Amino acid sequence: MSNIFEESKTRAFIKNEGVDYNTTVTTQELPLEDFAENLQIDVISLNDEDITFDVKGIDPAFANALRRIFISEIPTMAIEKVNMWQNTSVIPDEVLAHRMGLVPIKVDPRLFEVKGKNEDHNENNCVQFNLHIKCTRKNTPEAQNRENDILPENDEALFNHASVYTSDMKWVPIGTQEEKFKNTPIRPVYEDILLSKMRPGQEIEMELMCEKGVGKTHAKWSPVSTAYYRLLPDIALKEEISGEEAQELKSKCPMNVFDIEDTGKLFVKNSRVCTTCRECIRDEKFVDKIKLAKVKNHFEFTVESVGMYKPEEIVTEGIKILKEKVKCWKNTMKGMEEDEE
Amino acid sequence: MDPDNDNSKEITQEDAWALIKAYFQQHGLVSQQISSFDRFLSYTIQDIVAENSIMSIVPEKQYAPGSNENQDRDLRYEIELGQVKVNEKPRFKEYDDKYNVIFPNEARLRNLTYQTSVYVEVTKRDKVTNSKGVEEVLEQSKEKEVYIGKVPVMIKSAFCSLNRIENEYEMKECFFDQGGYFIINGSEKVLVAQERMANNFVYVFQKKQPSKFSWVAEIRSQVDASNRPPNQFSVKLYSKGQRRAGGSFSGGKVFGQTICATVHYINQDIPIAILFRALNCISDKEILDKICYDQKDSHMMEAMRASLEEGTPFLKQEDALSWIGSRGAAGAVSREERIRHARDILKKHFLPHISTEDHCESQKAYFVGYMVHRLLSAHLGRATEDDRDHYGKKRLDMAGALLGMLFRNIFRRYVKEAGRVLKNCADRGQPLNISKAFKKDVITDGLRYALATGNWGTNAAGEVSKTGVSQVLNRLTFASSLSHLRRLNTPLQKSGKLTKPRQLHNTHWGMICPAETPEGQACGLVKNLSLMAFVSVGSTAERLKEILENYGTENLVSIEPENIHNATKVFVNGCWIGIHNDAEDLISNIREMRRSLFIPKEISIVRDITNREIKFYTDQGRVQRPLFIVKNNKVLLKKSHVERLQSTIKSQAMDFNEALAEGLVEFLDVEEEETSMIAMNVEDLQNRQYCSTYTHCEIHPSMILGVCASIIPFPDHNQSPRNTYQSAMGKQAMGVYTSNYQLRMDTLAHVLYYPQKPLVITRALDFLHFKELPSGCNAIVAIACYTGYNQEDSVIMNQSAIDRGFFRSAYYRTYCDTAKSGEHFEIPDVTVVGRRHGDYTKLDMDGLIFPGKNVLGDDIIIGKTALPRRTFERDMEYGNVIKKDDSTALRHSEKGIIDSVILTSNEDGDNFTKIKMRAIRIPQIGDKFASRHGQKGTIGMTYRQEDMPFTQEGITPDIIVNPHAIPSRMTIGHLVECLASKVACFQGKEGDATPFQDVTVEHISNDLHSLGYQKRGNEVMYNGWTGKRLDTRIFLGPTYYQRLKHMVDDKIHARSRGPLQILTRQPTEGRSRHGGLRFGEMERDCMVSHGAARFLKERLYDVSDCYSVHVCRECGLMAQANVRQQKYLCKGCQNNTDICQVGLPYACKLLFQELMAMQIAPRMLTND
């Protein structure tokens, strides 16, 4: 009995139906040293676009603070002002400007400042792009024959610049930017984002001014497409399952958590992939045979970067911001204490 | 059939879609409108002209002294209208008399009417009756093309200019536009089909007792496709114990129930025996022969006894005729006169659909006999009462028929008028000026007026007989336009509480959409055609009658009555033409002819085996639909045909018409459907145990739905009213309403930024072009309680998604103005009087605003000045004319960017401008959204991505709806759609949500399970604020949502102070006038009961029309006051001292003054 009680401190058990009222986590006060000791971070996978890592020994408030910062408080550069000189394409000005705003820009935002309200654009708070493009008819006989125009799949073959891509955006260095970013020229993260489609005679000319901002203000400044975590599943067999029942259980799990030994005995092959769909314990007969739980303080984080930062940078930047916040909070507290005195 | 050929295997239900595709390729969705209009312009117009073709003008004899030339001759002019010529392309005459071919888009932009000229060949003959009394033609002249007027042209009809253009988009038309509407003064008009009872049908009804009659058989008889109002004729059976009222017979008492007939123009009911004798059936046996086909049928004979006894005093035809004639309108004088009068009525106004010629008595007698037979059969309990709401007895007047009616009326008036003018000419001895007599504008304006207002025709009293026939085409969403073009209206009965005509009838199956109808007053009266329903255009019956004769139908005139009993009666369009001895043979022959398209496909062949009748219908307005033909419980359409249908190679391919011609499918109307055995599915045919005599098979049961209901995924899982709600809501969804929206100038339009085609789709959507012009987005929807901001049908929306362009839309509004004579587009300068308080500085040099300009409410966008109504030349010279401002300002509650400006000239050559404004609408709290299952809701809160709950895969919902929206509404389809969308999403395939197929929830669940998700679509989620795992699993998945046109920005309204009405000085009403909010009766009652008198006074007086007057205390009437000089005077009393000031509402003061103007003196008696 006490075993279960002990376990329920660290594990959230999952019932086969209804509401699980046991996930509310109450963490007891923990001395900083213990926390530091218990905390463990393992990177599980890392590539250019996303990172998955485990954090053990924190509670949800902590994990969630990080997640929220990743999404909405790490500054990036995004197009904020568009000077539209010419737009005869089918996309109205506002729509085009909005599309431009969403283009991720490959530039280190840490090298820029947030533009003040009354400040002008300058080399320290702004990156400028120009986009000037005109669609013309190619000089081939097919292109000159207007009857071929109908088929949309033809347009690349018939016209120059039938599609406008982010690669058509030209970086215009301001001041010393050219020198500063000699080695890492500023460009859109992806070259092949389709901005607009055009037909001969149509033209787009605009100046795009990027400013620094955070995802809280507008989602375009968010450095991640999403950042999330989940609790690590903990699955065990309470009793031995073999034979037909083993087969049945194995096929029940959509994630192939279970497998069968040569001896015909069921075993938990890979508990991490479990989605907690509860399919395995839906049938009454398995409820008591399987322990389906989540480790309460073990979080598996995934951060998917849009491309302005490397995924691991986002994590470190996020932690930095969290630190800043804590410091700020500490100072405020201190100030309050002093006030009281 | 070649048994070895693998391709001639039986088809599956899936293969039916190849045929459905072919059907829509050939017919489109508005072919009922177009084919009906084509028939009107190609044939009906000619028929109408021919009906009124000959005008005879006899000049009044003039005894002019001196000229004796023509005195001796009886000169008569004859004008004959011959061949009609309709101009092929709609043309437009510019103000400078140039003719241009116009295209629809130009007509729309310039507010022109899309119409074409009609010419008639006119022959004039001068005729003289010579001394021998023989007429001879003196002179004959022909005018080939006399212009009579213009007729509006339906878009995409045979007479539309677009017909000769290969690519519509070159003429700036939408690629997907189906046509089927008119353009009148620049606005698109639809002629909504009108439903009516069919003519020439015999209906037998039981009368509710107590009543004089127990049973009635009636018919509304009308000559084929003529415009004369139908003549009602009925045969009635008296109730037990009821005697003929005012019976003036000398025949003594008659016992038993007698039968009488009501004939048009005869004021009194005619005993049936008298009617028969008048129709030359003299002896009782002759009469009985007409009624009881079976000589041994003693029950029916007995039932006739009383009626025959009643007729005994009138044994001669003349006697009977005289009896009838004396009860006619004339009341006629002599016996001969009476008989002639009665003969005339019986010939012309009695059952005219049979004949209006001489010698048709026996045919008419047979028909009356038939009606009596039906009446007595019902009376004897052998047949039941007829069903008024049976759809086979309904006819739809489509655009062509409606225009035909209108044109006939106008043309008659027109010819009469022309005759009068010509007669005037002739009377004065002038030469007849034909082109002058035929006025140019009567027809043009008459048609245009009706189409522009929807007031269809006038009755004898000059009142409008039908309104709302022509409506402005709904252009909110592509589907709403389509649905509008397939709409039906049932006139009358608006307020009637009768529920029966509003209810869905069994016979609506496959013809009328069971879901799509408005709620409220017009519920069930306004209907919509099902997808594959088609309306017959009509063909002549003559050819069919000939064929019937050739195939051994014996004409009624030449048969022996005894033979009727054992033969089958043959009817064509409700008229009994004869009998046939081998019904089976006849039916199968004619049916084969129809199946090979030897006779038109729309002729319907109905065999009523129990009553031994065969009925053929060729008239227009019958709803029909195609069905597979089944022989030996096998569909005739085989795999090999399906392959040909799908083939892209021209030589092998088969289109729908070929399928018709090869006898694989055919059109059935409702009446014929009743005599067919139709299998629901191809698979059902195998079940021989249930039925082995199927004649047809449903092409696909989902084709019973109409345009709007076809958008709903899994409608077969929803509670039925929800489908009705969605059908109404789908019309308010924004999307891309037409692909040429940038080139159009609609007064109001919404376009969704990033429309998506749904993940889960019904098969029918392919034909509605919903995938090309969609109206919604696939949103990730969670059904959850999260905070409390989605209660009572509101939803929580993801702000980050909105930032990224989720459900953004553009809103267009067009303003237009004409500079009539004396008016100019220019910037009104300071000298102009009546300037608005808006901003004039945004105007360009020409007085119009320019594209790309940002505009706010009340900004002037069209600057226009008008010269005063009376200007004197002198003033003009000195340049001291004071011009009036007549500018147009932007609506005060709107703001946006000028999208485009056009300046052109209209029909009268006046300058004419249209200015289109564009604004962006970003979803915000209060905007309305709906799924495709009648689940609508407004945004109650927006949360950013980090605040939204997330799954263990990082998915955050775009929309969170409240679970309380589901159980009471039982929209299971909504949940199934979500589940199927989730599967479709992971499989990268389109989900199939076509109703009445065998996809089950279990299938979808299993698919989802195999993809690694919880079977039923539930997911573990984490709270966005606390980071804790939510205690329940959340049902989450993509669901197609629509943004509806109702947005807070168009509704938000508040006022602290503002404009007043001039008359009452009370605040104006309505948002567009910046009006106040009404403190109404109920609010007043509330305050009264609360005792808040001061507050009430403030609301009703201080804040409304507070005013004060000075009252003479002597007479109590209002006195003059000069407050500044402190001088007061009551003129009547010469009292300038005893005057007091009284506060009262301005409306009250107004009332007092109005009373005073009526010689009533309201006196205000003031006491201190």
Ligand code: SF4
């Ligand atoms: S909860 Fe679902 S995923 Fe997890 S082990 Fe059970 S069946 Fe597999």
